[in-house]
Amino acid sequence: MARSFWLMKSEPDVYSIDDLAADEGQTTCWDGVRNYQARNFMRDSMKVGDQVLFYHSNADPSGVAGIASIAAQAYADPTAFDKKDKHYDAKSDPDNPAWMMVDVKFVKRFSKVIPLSELKTYSQLDGMELLRRGSRLSVQPVEKSHFDFIVKLGAKRPKS
DNA sequence: GCCAACGTTGGC
């Protein structure tokens, strides 16, 4: 199957693309997802090598901060089994895990975040899930044409 | 900090 494209949201106050670039191996496990749609995308459709737009949410400004890739296919999210963890979920059984995560690897940081407000101005991005009114999905598929367009925008960013 | 939009839970 061909490579797929995704967008994954993170609050930079919690975990930013700079944190990813600084982590050991420039790789992290994407734990804490507790939404079934988002989980299904990670569990059923993400493959090693898939490309990811790294999105900063609840930020100033919110927007696409760079590119990452999928480094490991979905496996059980251990934070669901940890009673002390914020994301603990009694419904997740280690023998039949309810929640899964993938590994995400740093690829590139845009010199400047592409703000959501700017993305909304491009007709080339019409229909993108991120731009749908009321869209909250933290892991979402992206069409190749939309992905390519945003990567080009990112490459053209002037240095801030 | 506000609040609209959405997902989940639980009573019935």
Next chain:
DNA sequence: GCCAACGTTGGC
């Protein structure tokens, strides 16, 4: 199965 109440997300 309906739907009100509640909790969360995330832009602004």
